[in-house]
Amino acid sequence: MLPMDSTKKLSFNRKITDGDLVIVYEKHDNMKAVKVNEYSVLENRFGVFKHSDWIGKPFGCKVSSHKGGFVYLLAPTPELWTLVLSHRTQILYIADISFVVMYLELIPGCVVLESGTGSGSLSTSLARAIAPTGHVYTFDFHEQRAAAAREDFEKTGLSGLVTIGVRDIQGEGFPKELVGVADAVFLDLPQPWLAIPSAGEMLKPDGILCSFSPCIEQVQRSSETLTAKFTDIRTFEVLLRTYEVREVKMDESQSEEGTPGSHRPCKRKHRATEASHWQQDGSGSPIVMARPSSEAKGHTGYLTFARLKCVA
Ligand SMILES: C[S@@+](CC[C@H](N)C(=O)[O-])C[C@H]1O[C@@H](n2cnc3c(N)ncnc32)[C@H](O)[C@@H]1O
Structure with missing residues (x-):
């Protein structure tokens, strides 16, 4: 194993300072990069956020607007x-x-x-x-x-x-x-x-x-x-299949997915198979469903790898 020091990871290592780049996260498909400036504010549908309130907080924190709305401030990782x-x-x-x-x-x-x-x-x-x-x-x-x-x-x-x-x-x-x-x-x-x-x-x-x-x-x-x-x-062609995971009431799941049992339920809680939902516990509580995302990407391109021949 390579000796890696996880404290070097930006999000573990640092508190937010004036001038930092942060990723303001509302949800997975709504994020933006913002440069922190102690005199600036961020305005969005959740209200007005003062950057000065962010300084000194750790990356990953949840911050509130003047109206009580919130966003997360994440480290600008490559991902x-x-x-x-x-x-x-x-x-x-x-x-x-x-x-x-x-x-x-x-x-x-x-x-x-x-x-x-x-x-x-x-x-x-x-x-x-x-x-x-x-x-x-x-x-x-x-x-x-x-x-x-x-x-x-x-x-x-x-x-x-x-x-x-x-x-x-x-x-x-x-x-x-x-x-x-x-x-x-x-x-x-x-x-x-x-x-x-x-x-x-x-x-x-x-x-x-x-x-x-x-x-x-x-x-x-x-x-x-x-x-x-x-x-x-x-x-290689890399095709990614993304699943959306959400909680739904039984009626909703039947109307969207057909008769219960038409997809083989998977008993493993942490793995989505070709079955489109995870089994409920029998208590009548909502089902957690996982199904292929409508925004999943298809073909992007081909990756061709090759190794330089060694000349002995
Ligand atoms: C599809 S983009 C690369 C995207 C990049 N892989 C990324 O992830 O952001 C292709 C780039 O190749 C550059 N390009 C095209 N022909 C080139 C050439 N003959 N020499 C250098 N760059 C070139 C284009 O200007 C363009 O910016």
């Missing part, structure tokens, strides 16, 4: 940041991000190269995975996007871990100064096969490349290019 950041491009979400971080075998101290940066959604998680001693070098050829991402890395406190460059990676490849330094390379580019030869030069022996592409034709072309210098080429 939450991905949900609130401003979308300047298509972004990667948690399912793909988790898979990428795991399959790229990222640990503290790793060096990762990325292109394009886009909205910095993935970069934020890459940075946390390699912190505190690693580094992410990320490149986008779009100057304004790169500038906006740089500002976001400042805001989220990651600027010491991420360097962003403006560069046409498909046309010019990665900078020569980075040859042989990367433990991993991640590509989210329209024509990744053009950048793969350069990515191969940047990787350490046995380093791993991942390319994200929405279309299977892109995967095919990338894979053809990968065969020259890479091995262990594998493509």
Whole structure:
């Protein structure tokens, strides 16, 4: 096991101070990032919240408005940041991000190269995975996007871990100064096969490349290019199935789900199977139901991983 110190986790470590970025959480699909300013207020449907009341409170706390409404103030973790950041491009979400971080075998101290940066959604998680001693070098050829991402890395406190460059990676490849330094390379580019030869030069022996592409034709072309210098080429499509969990009265559950028993009830309280509800206790109390969420995401793209061949 890696020696990890959980007190380093932002939400456990710190109380909110003036100038901090906090995620104001109303519910899972209603959150926003707010920079704390002791002279400012936040106004929403629950009332007016004075930032000065937030200072000195721990991340995760519940705070009240002048009318008694409340919100939670959460730490800006990569998971939450991905949900609130401003979308300047298509972004990667948690399912793909988790898979990428795991399959790229990222640990503290790793060096990762990325292109394009886009909205910095993935970069934020890459940075946390390699912190505190690693580094992410990320490149986008779009100057304004790169500038906006740089500002976001400042805001989220990651600027010491991420360097962003403006560069046409498909046309010019990665900078020569980075040859042989990367433990991993991640590509989210329209024509990744053009950048793969350069990515191969940047990787350490046995380093791993991942390319994200929405279309299977892109995967095919990338894979053809990968065969020259890479091995262990594998493509995954990550599909996430989210369940909504809520309490309903028996009548409601019958009208929504058909006759009770038409779905096999699951006796395990903490696992949703293909059955769409959990069994009630027989006392007539409301049933806790779990069913696939209507807002679940489908296809996002294909993740192709490959390992640089070691030349003995
Ligand atoms: C879909 S976005 C990346 C999103 C990113 N993975 C995220 O999670 O936020 C693709 C980015 O690639 C950049 N891009 C496209 N072609 C490029 C090239 N030749 N060199 C560098 N960046 C490029 C675009 O400007 C765009 O910002």
